[in-house]
Amino acid sequence: MPHLSLQSLAHKYGPIIYLQLGQIPTVVVSSARLAKEVLKTHDLVLANHPQLYVAKHLLYNCTDITFSPYGPYWRHIRKICILELLSDKRVCSYSSVREEEVARLICRVAGTYPGTINLSKMLRLDFSEGGDYYRHGFREMLNEVRELVGGFSVGDFFPSLEFIHTLTGMKSRLQDTFRRLDQLFEQMLNEHLASEKVKEHKDLVHSLLDMQKNDSDEQPLTTDNIKAIILDMFDAGTDTNFITLDWVMTELLMNPEVMEKAQREVRITVKERRVVAESDLHQLQYMRAVIKEVLRLHPPAPIVPRESMEDIILEGYKIPVKTRVLVNAWAVGRNPESWEDPNTFKPERFLGSNIDYRGQDFKLIPFGAGRRGCPGIKFATPVIELALAQLLYSFDWELPPGTSAEDLDLTEVFGISTYKKESLCVVAKPHFL
């Protein structure tokens, strides 16, 4: 795992290291102080995400939010994202969708008792694949895109050898995937344009099409721009929720006293109502501390990558233009300079503390920070909190007979986001039988 190897190098050589990765000069930082330098002090000069070879082919030449270069176009679509697609009002308006999805999940889990369920698989299906879009074959496409974007590509480290991708067949594979993806988007956009539901319940695609129609801006959105943004939002915004919930449940099963405390809190708050309401969530301070602790120890995107647009001085070193600067958020979250007993799962450390993951506290940066910090925090938080609260309220959780916490395999698989290799299998006993 790159974040683990880079942490080992940091232990040996310090919190800032230089690596020549192929033809790419790379600097890695692993402390809160240097993360602040990168994501705050030099945020503007480091406001590019590296453009990956695969992203150029699949994300409409990097015209999505994540990969588009810093500049007027990125500012335009980021503004749309923050003010229109992920605004407080919009996130609020999705609350009934969240409640329905969580209710469906609870029903499915309840139906498995007294058997063992693969909870990871169930969470992934519910939270990472895009609901209504299933019928378009979107789930399979998204998986394919993730596999390709998260994979290793020679061109990302040896740009002068990009032609190798033609010889290895990678380029034609990308072209084929892109053609199928584009066809799928065409179908999706046409269906939305024809849909009469637009006024009643706008989804992401309707909103973008509306914006295109009414855009009086100098920079109107093209249809390809819309496709790139849709793909980006699903790619960046779905897997991460599932990964977080999967880790939360794993940590809770390994720490039964924490599980019990979190369950007690949610059951006392919700009482006999049986259904957790979003208005209950602010009372669940301990559960929120559990989520913070999980994001500290297991950030779904363990490395936050940036690229310099000009020469800068970092910690006295000259960092030339076009250097890749990686913030090892995983190592920062486990750095003993910032955290006491850093490898222990201890949600209590967040009780009575103001430390948050919204990009102000550089020792906790699962969502990155600064100009390119994740715009989806407000969207992700209620999904994760509501699902977790309801899971804790509705079931008593146990590992399958004959297994114990020591048997859980915590090995990770690296990709655009990092997830657990082995699924979490559990028995979920309905609490109110």
Ligand code: HEM
């Ligand atoms: C637990 C959930 C999530 C985590 C841990 C997460 C993490 C991250 C991280 C680390 C970045 C890079 C930040 C940087 O460079 O400073 C990022 C960027 C991004 N995220 Fe998230 N994210 C999550 C959920 C979401 C959701 C729900 C959405 C949208 C619905 C989303 C959309 C994006 C987009 C569009 C970017 C690119 C921003 C830009 O380049 O300007 N994310 N996310």
